[in-house]
Amino acid sequence: MPDRRTTLLLVVAAVPPAVEVGLLVWLNLQAAEGLAPQASAVWPYDSYHDLRWLLVYHSSWAGFVVEFLVVAVLRVVLSVALIALAWPVGTHRPSWGWLFQRNTVVTLLAALIIAPWAALSVAAAGVALSWYLLASLLPLLVLAPFLQRAVVVADWWRGLPSIELTGWTSLNFVLLTVAGAATSSGVGWWAVPIAALAGVANGLLWKRTVSAALLPRRILLYRVPVAPLAVVLVMVSPVVAQGVIGVNAGTRGEWRPPVLSQSLPADIDRAVIVLAGYASHYNGQPAADPFVERFSYRGLDGQGRPLPYEPQATQQALGTSADLLSAHVDALHRRTGRRIVLLGQSEGAMVARTYLAKRPRSPVDTVLLFSPLVRAGRTYYPPPDQQTGWGVAAGWLLRGIFGLANLTKPVKDDPDGPFVRSILDNAPFYRNQTLCPVPGVVMVAFVPTVTAAESPPGEYADIPVFQLPAFHGGIIGRAVAQRRLVEILRGVAVEDRRAEYAPLQRLAAAWQAPPLALSLNPVWRDPTGPDPARTGKVCETSRSPR
Known part of the structure; x- marks a missing residue:
């Protein structure tokens, strides 16, 4: 005793x-x-x-x-x-x-x-x-x-x-x-x-x-x-x-997953826009298939073709990228007469989802989200010109860390960059709606199991999910992902949720930062809306991003 x-x-x-x-x-x-x-x-x-x-x-x-x-x-x-x-x-x-x-x-x-x-x-x-x-x-x-x-x-x-x-x-x-x-x-x-x-x-x-x-x-x-x-x-x-x-x-270096380096089967009757992730770049090289194009974070040239871009171009706000994507979708649809498929990785997946929120009715009928950011926007810090606001000290601490890290980096990362701020400022949407269905659009999320460490226990998706043991950004280049992509474009239902994902979510819960309750932050436009941090549920009503 x-x-x-x-x-x-x-x-x-x-x-x-x-x-x-x-x-x-x-x-x-x-x-x-x-x-x-x-x-x-x-x-x-x-x-x-x-x-x-x-x-x-x-x-x-x-x-x-x-x-x-x-x-x-x-x-x-x-x-x-x-x-x-x-x-x-x-x-x-x-x-x-x-x-x-x-x-x-x-x-x-x-x-x-x-x-x-x-x-x-x-x-x-x-x-x-x-x-x-x-x-x-x-x-x-x-x-x-x-x-x-x-x-x-x-x-x-x-x-x-x-x-x-x-x-x-x-x-x-x-x-x-x-x-x-x-x-x-x-x-x-x-x-x-x-x-x-x-x-x-x-x-x-x-x-x-x-x-x-x-x-x-x-x-x-x-x-x-x-x-x-x-x-x-x-x-x-x-x-x-x-x-x-x-x-x-990010996606540093030339990014050529199979969907870009190989032709799609002849029975696929859609055109595809492929969106790379953060810090990617594009040298203008066309895809192997004439009905597949890279999305450009700089937009289109005078002939409606995607412009080459450098990694800095990916640091723009998600809403800005979504507007560029909208112009690309319309141009490709006019040129080919085909329905459009969006295939996005990481930031590209978030751009595609933001586009759907802004244009739920469009020539796009299929969206494949590879390594999307799951339950993003759970914390906040104000811009540097504001000395009050939730998380103000955290923001300045991050600016110090990033500032020192940037001293030796050719591509500077900014915790206040437009891409990051567009997530923080629109947290009610990205926390609650990223992996939620859009009427008339087939949506599938390809989720690496490592994302279990970044999503609190509870729901995170209400669309079909294909999970695979991988790190962030590590799915799209695999042969199994290419096969599932083709199956989806042929109308085959694809879903595979692995048994270990939910336990991994719970095991990581102790080491995540506590989420800021949506109702507390006046910056967020929907402070009384549903909050997955409280309910453990997603895809309840929430406003679209700005």
């Missing part, structure tokens, strides 16, 4: 997650329930939890500072209480003053180190790219044993953490992932006892990690300042990661 102090430790660790998830159930913010178990987690998962809430839910600089100070004080008090209760019996415990001073320093240090990664998670929820989310998790695993030592050991910066400490902090990551999946599974008020049990497990891990930090079996490289090196590496890596993310999220 646990002693009295251990029992109190488990109670103290259980209360914050239970209270948080209870409030979320009461407020009906289902999409954020997976974060609650982290409220009493070991470092730095607790800090990552706090910062994501703060970066999304503040509406001014003053509000951010006040919220940060309040949360930091609560975090210090909770951490000191957990450490004191977890302290091994028979070992000397420092004074309360030392514990409060040390935990205050670690709270501020963790905020400084983790804030860029929390900001990238906000970006991930805004543009629905799992690369940002996945990139933010490895630094947490790296830092956890160092920061857990820092709150109890004076010379924490020397040497490598022990295998035991690294193992226990990694186990907390696994626990939080599983607990987040359980609390976010739509269980209603049952999420409260589930979160409380997760808090109890956190308490046990506090006991183990404090003991492992104080009484290591062996410290390797004791004379080497390993912790400062790790901190510097983690602080620099958001800039490096943003550059890598930019390369992988």
Whole structure:
């Protein structure tokens, strides 16, 4: 049986997650329930939890500072209480003053180190790219044993953490992932006892990690300042990661999927417009099939043919691209007399969907969406000329990260670029309507399973979906995708939803940024409309994008 102090430790660790998830159930913010178990987690998962809430839910600089100070004080008090209760019996415990001073320093240090990664998670929820989310998790695993030592050991910066400490902090990551999946599974008020049990497990891990930090079996490289090196590496890596993310999220290089490099079967009686994704470019080379054309982000020439374009052209607003697509559709329809198929990848898929919202009746009768941005627009930050608005601090943090990353990049990425802003400003539509049917149009979404990490648990599509294990942008070049494309154009119904997708959605729920409730942001034109963050459902009524 646990002693009295251990029992109190488990109670103290259980209360914050239970209270948080209870409030979320009461407020009906289902999409954020997976974060609650982290409220009493070991470092730095607790800090990552706090910062994501703060970066999304503040509406001014003053509000951010006040919220940060309040949360930091609560975090210090909770951490000191957990450490004191977890302290091994028979070992000397420092004074309360030392514990409060040390935990205050670690709270501020963790905020400084983790804030860029929390900001990238906000970006991930805004543009629905799992690369940002996945990139933010490895630094947490790296830092956890160092920061857990820092709150109890004076010379924490020397040497490598022990295998035991690294193992226990990694186990907390696994626990939080599983607990987040359980609390976010739509269980209603049952999420409260589930979160409380997760808090109890956190308490046990506090006991183990404090003991492992104080009484290591062996410290390797004791004379080497390993912790400062790790901190510097983690602080620099958001800039490096943003550059890598930019390369992988776009379509850099010449883009020639099979639909462009091969002729379609002779029995296909439609013309096809193929839309590449973000940061793609087009050199003007025609497709192999005379009835297939590339969409140009620069529009058409005097003969109605798509113009070559450079990667910067893809950074325009989705509405602008949709207007250019409308002119292309009309020109190709007049020239061929055929109905039009739109085939878009990533940003191209969003352009095609925006076009349908603006022109639901047109020569287009089939739209194939490859790697669309799923449940985008879940967070917000105002333009740089506005110093108030939800997420203002997150916006400036992202501008700093992107600005440093752009120093070595030939194609500059801008968190305030027209493409990104068109998603943020029209969040009610892109959060709720992207993968929803349009009368008279056959629509199929080709979704890589990695998108499960970027979409909160619940519905995300009400059209046929073909899922395939792949990274973002990795489906369209596969032979199976080309076969399914041809089948759809021949009128064959195609759908394949993989069994692992929904569980992966739930497992990722703990590490996403909390969504900003649609009803809070006055910038959004439909603040009282349906909100998937509350209902877990999509394709309810929502206004079209501007």
